Amino acid sequence: MTRAPSPALLDALAKLLGPKGYTTDADIMAPWLTDWRGKYTGRAAAMLSPGSTEEVAAIVRLCADAGVALVPQGGNSGMVGGATPDVGGNQLLLSLRRMNRVRSIDTSARSAVAEAGVILETFHHEALTHGLRFPLTLGGKGSATIGGLVSTNAGGTQVLRHGTMRALVAGIEAVLPDGSIFDGLAPLKKDNRGYDLRHLLCGAEGTLGIVTAATLHLVPAAAARRTAWIAIDTPHRALLLLRQLDASIGRELEGFEIIPHGCLDAVLRHIPQTRAPIAAKHPWYVLAELAGASDQAVGDALERELGAALDAGLILDVVIAKNDRESDDFWRLRDSISEAERAEGPALQHDVSVPVNLMPTFIADNPARLTAAFPGARALSFGHLGDGNVHHHVQPPVGADGPAWLAKHGTAVSRLVYAHVIELGGSISAEHGIGQMKRDLLAELDSPARLAALRGIKAGLDPAGLFNPGKLIA
Template sequence: MSLLPPSPETLARFAAIVDGANALRGEAEQAPFLTEWRDLYQGRTPMVLLPGSTDEVAAILALANETRTAIVPQSGNTGLVGGQIPNEGGTEIVLSLKRMNRIRDIDPIDNSMIAEAGCILSDVQAAAHAVDRMFPLSLAAEGSCRIGGNISSNAGGINVLAYGNTRQLVLGLEVVLADGRIWNGLRRLKKDNTGYDLKQLFIGAEGTLGVVTAAVLKLLPKPTDHATAIIAVVSPRHAVELLNLMQQSTAGRLTAFELIPRIGLEFTMRHADVVDPFATTYPWYVLAELSGGEPAGTLDAMMMKSLEAGMTAGLVQDAVPASSEAQRNLFWRMREALSEVQKHEGGSIKHDVSVPVARIPAFLDEAMAAVERLVPGSRPVPFGHLGDGNIHFNVSQPVGADKAAYLARWSEMNDIVHGIVLAHGGSISAEHGIGRLKRSKMADIKSPVELAMMQGLKRLFDPNGILNPGKLLP
């Protein structure tokens, strides 16, 4: 049975579930929920619902299932593939979890926390910090993204090298199914070998199988020491070799290893008040960080020893270790500003891809040459999580080019870059998900067996297709 546009009566029933004031109908109050951060998608909706409890979410989905009304779950609206934006038809209801923002429980002895889906990631980090623990998920949008969206997109970020992505940091989930039933899987257990690990079905599912309302998150001891350095290298090949050297010489304390091209540093210097840490220019840089439980200052010596070994091996051209917390923050500002500063350089065609770490140099050589052949004068800005193989292969428009004409070639450039990624055994979505942006690619990157399994799960969990239609699945 097909989905139906909600009638005025149906909308009134939805509004009654959240006491009216939390059912947004006005254009101005709906606006923050309808535009994707990069302005790729502008949706329309008859109503934005802001439930305050799991029971209200359950009532909303039960009614949606009864009336065949499409529901688009949304957390912080920081997604980059359009998975959280309704379509342009104006019939899909946005379900925002932002009011469900309580830390229900935190147990430092058990190293776990129960957080509702609407908790802002930085608030989760702060709650862990308050009990001398760490929640290691960290990404540029952590001041506005929410944990439900992080879970539904299986967010990655800068610490995957050491701690894994979101999938590795979730112990249990509370999920409302499409028919309104509530699955309470808020288990804190590290070991539970009693059948299917159901929580994993909802992590990375982009709200297509159920609505995550709360999660048991894994906490870790808070590091007592950090050592951070910005390192100049000749090439990505040297960076990969340096990664292996540092992993071996620091005994697992390497927690971040971020690749930055010279053009990226130049963009941040122009638009983000970043100062070049070196007197000489270099083609590539690495931001490396060690973390551990040693007394403060201990890791500085380990960092220096690794850098000296890198210089002896011909891998390090120069390096500036952070001499204070303020300098460490400046180094991280250099990395974290890379996404935002590209807006000031005109149109940017994005690729969130991953390849095996050993193949990153070859991938970059081939992809950079390919996009420059396609659009002469285009400016590749590949950066990101070299330690886990995830490169944000963004390409800024040629200087002075027409932005609209350049962005019109988005799909054409994607096809070329993604083809190179797949040839190297990689993924066309490393951490941002599929959403609307890459949905059409699924038939090309997934085998018929994989697609059949995914579609079978969708039919099982959401037989009427009310949850986030038009996203993820082809």
């Protein structure tokens, strides 16, 4: 068990960090003790906001000596309660937000060193001023921080071409549970000195180390992008289309999102100033985006390939955005799905992945399994088809008392969805992580071999269990 911080420890931390870096003020701490979706609320003995890696190391050493637990936090925009302390009040909230410097940008090597507290959107802008682009983006970009994105191995809508955060991290600096600083910032393309700490810390949700900075890959700023809204019959055909585009223009293909008509319909009903790019109703839509060297080039490529797909009967209809504003309008439909769904009422949300080739099977088969067990339940799958990752939401039957139905059937519905995912070799957390939300689920559903390995790694690196206890694994 971890201990309550003694007054002497709190004094030492207050002295170390000064008034900018230390507070126990309830009003100041409050916004950071509840996750942004309001699902988890915890307590903390104090909030620590160090301004440097050395201060983080000093905090960790003091807390390790005292046996006091630390909960690292970035922008507090996670989806699984991974950055919210428990309700005991003994844990210390460790905010990395003050460490918000972009330490350097190397335009010739196309990389930058950013501290953990740099906000994603700020980093996007900083890269652009150097003619470069950081090719990872997601809804929470205005609050999500580099440290949080690394620690959760964040995904988003550009994974198809550029990979998840893991693929963009060339180096890591972190403070380990013994208070030592691991300096792995040098961007080595080859380094075979044993176990890869960079990959281990990426996605470890702050349970093995406090990420204080990262060296990140950048790409040339895209000169042009062009977006298509495509009507299609089935997810299987969408995958065929993806394979065709991948073979012909794969290098430029940055986005490939699948959207069922039900999602579009909800967006049109609930989100002001939205309209369907294709007036006729079709069962599925694909939002595909190309980024490339020139407007002409990407436009021509999209027209050629999608024209051929239309002629071949693979797709039903297509509209290509004429300019960036129209592209933005298409993306707004995609990005508004969650908001529209909230307006529809409560739903169960599953962030799952399966091998890409099996994703159409999952999308096609799961609703039938669901309605066989739970008559009237409505499933909507949307998202990153090209990554084998959909957000699979289940809504109560029309006319049912939503909250009551979910209270009664929610757990069983999710178990059915996850069992199907596992049957297909998939993951019960594709991009949101485990945190506290899926911790017990993971312990129940993951293979004993893998669970034992996770526990062994945690015990080996954080034997006292002081880094983000209660998250990921019990």
